[in-house]
Amino acid sequence: xxxxxxxxxxxxxxxxxxxxxxxxxxxxxxxxxxxxxxxxxxxxxxxxxxxxxxxxxxxxxxxxxxxxxxxxxxxxxxxxxxxxxxxxxxxxxxxxxxxxxxxxxxxxxxxxxxxxxxxxxxxxxxxxxxx
Amino acid sequence: xxxxxxxxxxxxxxxxxxxxxxxxxxxxxxxxxxxxxxxxxxxxxxxxxxxxxxxxxxxxxxxxxxxxxxxxxxxxxxxxxxxxxxxxxxxxxxxxxxxxxxxxxxxxxxxxxxxxxxxxxxxxxxxxxxxxxxxxxxxxxxxxxxxxxxxxxxxxxxxxxxxxxxxxxxxxxxxxxxxxxxxxxxxxxxxxxxxxxxxxxxxxxxxxxxxxxxxxxxxxxxxxxxxxxxxxxxxxxxxxxxxxxxxxxxxxxxxxxxxxxxxxxxxxxxxxxxxxxxxxxxxxxxxxxxxxxxxxxxxxxxxxxxxxxxxxxxxxxxxxxxxxxxxxxxxxxxxxxxxxxxxxxxxxxxxxxxxxxxxxxxxxxxxxxxxxxxxxxxxxxxxxxxxxxxxxxxxxxxxxxxxxxxxxxxxxxxxxxxxxxxxxxxxxxxxxxxxxxxxxxxxxxxxxxxxxxxxxxxxxxxxxxxxxxxxxxxxxxxxxxxxxxxxxxxxxxxxxxxxxxxxxxxxxxxxxxxxxxxxxxxxxxxxxxxxxxxxxxxxxxxxxxxxxxxxxxxxxxxxxxxxxxxxxxxxxxxxxxxxxxxxxxxxxxxxxxxxxxxxxxxxxxxxxxxxxxxxxxxxxxxxxxxxxxxxx
Numbered sequence: 001x002x003x004x005x006x007x008x009x010x011x012x013x014x015x016x017x018x019x020x021x022x023x024x025x026x027x028x029x030x031x032x033x034x035x036x037x038x039x040x041x042x043x044x045x046x047x048x049x050x051x052x053x054x055x056x057x058x059x060x061x062x063x064x065x066x067x068x069x070x071x072x073x074x075x076x077x078x079x080x081x082x083x084x085x086x087x088x089x090x091x092x093x094x095x096x097x098x099x100x101x102x103x104x105x106x107x108x109x110x111x112x113x114x115x116x117x118x119x120x121x122x123x124x125x126x127x128x129x130x131x
Numbered sequence: 132x133x134x135x136x137x138x139x140x141x142x143x144x145x146x147x148x149x150x151x152x153x154x155x156x157x158x159x160x161x162x163x164x165x166x167x168x169x170x171x172x173x174x175x176x177x178x179x180x181x182x183x184x185x186x187x188x189x190x191x192x193x194x195x196x197x198x199x200x201x202x203x204x205x206x207x208x209x210x211x212x213x214x215x216x217x218x219x220x221x222x223x224x225x226x227x228x229x230x231x232x233x234x235x236x237x238x239x240x241x242x243x244x245x246x247x248x249x250x251x252x253x254x255x256x257x258x259x260x261x262x263x264x265x266x267x268x269x270x271x272x273x274x275x276x277x278x279x280x281x282x283x284x285x286x287x288x289x290x291x292x293x294x295x296x297x298x299x300x301x302x303x304x305x306x307x308x309x310x311x312x313x314x315x316x317x318x319x320x321x322x323x324x325x326x327x328x329x330x331x332x333x334x335x336x337x338x339x340x341x342x343x344x345x346x347x348x349x350x351x352x353x354x355x356x357x358x359x360x361x362x363x364x365x366x367x368x369x370x371x372x373x374x375x376x377x378x379x380x381x382x383x384x385x386x387x388x389x390x391x392x393x394x395x396x397x398x399x400x401x402x403x404x405x406x407x408x409x410x411x412x413x414x415x416x417x418x419x420x421x422x423x424x425x426x427x428x429x430x431x432x433x434x435x436x437x438x439x440x441x442x443x444x445x446x447x448x449x450x451x452x453x454x455x456x457x458x459x460x461x462x463x464x465x466x467x468x469x470x471x472x473x474x475x476x477x478x479x480x481x482x483x484x485x486x487x488x489x490x491x492x493x494x495x496x497x498x499x500x501x502x503x504x505x506x507x508x509x510x511x512x513x514x515x516x517x518x519x520x521x522x523x524x525x526x527x528x529x530x531x532x533x534x535x536x537x538x539x540x541x542x543x544x545x546x547x548x549x550x551x552x553x554x555x556x557x558x559x560x561x562x563x564x565x566x567x568x569x570x571x572x573x574x575x576x577x578x579x580x581x582x583x584x585x586x587x588x589x590x591x592x593x594x595x596x597x598x599x600x601x602x603x604x605x606x607x608x609x610x611x612x613x614x615x616x617x618x619x620x621x622x623x624x625x626x627x628x629x630x631x632x633x634x635x636x637x638x639x640x641x642x643x644x645x646x647x648x649x650x651x652x653x654x655x656x657x658x659x660x661x662x663x664x665x666x667x668x669x670x671x672x673x674x675x676x677x678x679x680x681x682x683x684x685x686x687x688x689x690x691x692x693x694x695x696x697x698x699x700x701x702x703x704x705x706x707x708x709x710x711x712x713x714x715x716x717x718x719x720x721x722x723x724x725x726x727x728x729x730x731x732x733x734x735x736x737x738x739x740x741x742x743x744x745x746x747x748x749x750x751x752x753x754x755x756x757x758x759x760x761x762x763x
Contacts, residue, residue, distance in 0.1 A: 014557060020560075020568070087556075113567050
């Protein structure tokens with residue numbers, strides 16, 4: 001159960017996306033929002049702090065979301081990850097994500113508005129598990 | 132349509148066979164049969180000609196011969212007649228030059244008559260009539276006798292009334308025929324003289340022998356040829372009258388004519404003392420010569436046929452042995468070679484130097500040549516096959532390469548579509564979120580302003596992305612640009628203003644230089660806006676936190692737009708590839724990789740150039756050069 005201590009980490013290479021998602025979450029009552037503009041930056045932050053949840057983009061230069069997931073899995077980090085991606089067909093990509101990292105959830109970016117907050121809230125109810 | 136040949140079928144029905152069929156039937160015969168046919172035909176014609184000629188000659192000969200024979204008979208007969216006349220003349224001479232007769236003519240003593248005119252006299256001398264005429268030619272006395280019946284008969288009246296027998300007209304004596312009682316009589320008339328033959332003549336003594344049947348029959352002589360006499364004016368057979376006509380008209384003295392196949396008749400005329408025609412003698416004989424001719428001609432024919440057959444057989448056999456057989460064998464061998472097709476490559480041998488041998492040689496030469504040609508053909512086939520396979524290999528390689536390219540293109544296209552999805556969805560999601568956020572705030576509120584700016588910005592991004600898609604498909608089909616007068620300086624200022632906001636997001640500034648006033652070119656505003664926007668967007672994206680400078684420079688006939696940032700320079704090896712379609716320095720980074728490509732196409736379509744230069748110390752410079760409008 002999220003105790004609100006960790007906060008939510010947004011990992012996305014696009015500034016506008018990070019900003020918009022942060023505003024959205026903040027407007028829905030989430031206080032602690034942190035952001036990283038690349039996979040490596042995100043991993044660094046995850047190494048330093050414990051977060052309640054990570055909102056992870058897949059398509060990023062240098063290290064993609066997949067790379068982040070792989071590293072987290074290797075580190076056996078227990079953290080809630082929600083992949084928020086604009087790529088491909090949600091069913092297909094989501095299926096791929098779920099197959100490889102069962103605990104990781106997926107949502108398409110264009111559904112971010114309505115579905116995002118709901119999903120975040122849902123996920124926070126569950127315990128954080130290693131990937 | 133060739134005229135039909137008519138034949139009788141087996142049942143006697145008329146069967147029409149077109150002559151052409153006949154001809155073709157003949158052509159279809161084998162050599163042997165043809166040879167036989169030709170030999171027989173020529174032989175037949177030859178025999179026909181020869182036989183006809185010989186036959187003609189033989190016939191001519193036979194008829195001439197029989198004519199001659201008959202003429203001989205006639206001559207003999209005529210001689211006998213003459214003989215008769217001579218005989219009688221002799222007798223008449225004996226009696227006429229006799230003193231007793233001389234005296235009788237004077238005194239007409241019955242003693243003379245009694246002792247000389249006995250009927251025995253007639254029998255012995257074989258005389259039919261004896262008559263005396265005086266110097267005036269008047270009948271004095273006469274006696275007649277029928278030698279056939281051995282009876283005395285009356286002296287014919289013609290003699291009694293005769294006046295010609297005068298010493299002066301008789302001369303030393305005349306003889307000939309006289310018709311007395313419709314019977315020819317040979318008369319001899321002599322002047323009556325003394326025994327020593329002295330005159331003057333006291334009259335004429337005539338003696339006559341009837342030329343009756345016996346005498347006529349006697350004409351046959353030893354030959355036994357039956358003879359007959361036909362008195363003129365009396366009924367005579369047609370052939371006799373024909374002959375008589377011929378003789379009388381003066382054509383011939385004698386006539387020889389064949390009466391049918393087996394009898395030959397000869398005719399000669401009898402004339403009287405005055406030379407008048409009195410009748411026709413006819414002699415008949417067998418046509419012996421003709422019969423011989425007939426049988427000879429038959430033998431000749433048989434002989435010809437036999438010889439002909441022998442000739443045909445021998446010719447045929449010899450031809451067959453020396454020529455036809457060889458030809459046949461040659462044909463069979465050739466057929467065999469043709470059938471086996473490559474086995475036995477020669478025909479023959481054929482010994483000799485004639486045309487068949489030469490033909491054999493020629494055929495063998497041809498076969499050799501054929502084998503050579505086949506060999507060559509095979510070689511060229513092999514080389515062609517090799518060439519073909521090389522060609523095929525080459526083409527296959529090309530096809531494989533093309534296929535690879537196609538697959539690569541397919542992959543690229545799919546990659547592009549994959550990317551473009553992401554490129555569109557991201558700004559759209561931002562817009563979506565900020566619409567909601569703005570909606571939750573009042574217009575002019577902090578959140579509202581922030582969200583509004585974000586929306587505007589992302590709309591610009593969307594427009595660029597959509598333009599990219601449109602342009603990409605456009606350039607695939609080589610679409611023309613729509614040009615109009617355009618102030619490039621104004622456009623640069625406009626685009627720079629739009630991207631000010633983007634720059635702010637990245638916490639940098641855009642410094643614009645030399646973009647005041649007007650720079651008129653001819654171009655498509657939308658396209659050039661995209662191109663400029665592309666360069667601005669890249670500059671901001673890769674500015675690495677440092678300010679960007681952009682500007683316009685005017686050179687001769689051209690205006691040059693430049694934009695520079697101080698982030699990472701493009702690596703040297705990628706500088707050439709920058710403007711290539713779908714090129715991305717980092718393949719994993721978001722973006723379609725078509726922006727610079729489209730920009731270049733747009734600039735090229737405007738007759739300009741776009742190129743990259745590395746920054747003096749660091750960073751990248753992109754420049755676009757466009758021709759100014761003429762006259763500006």
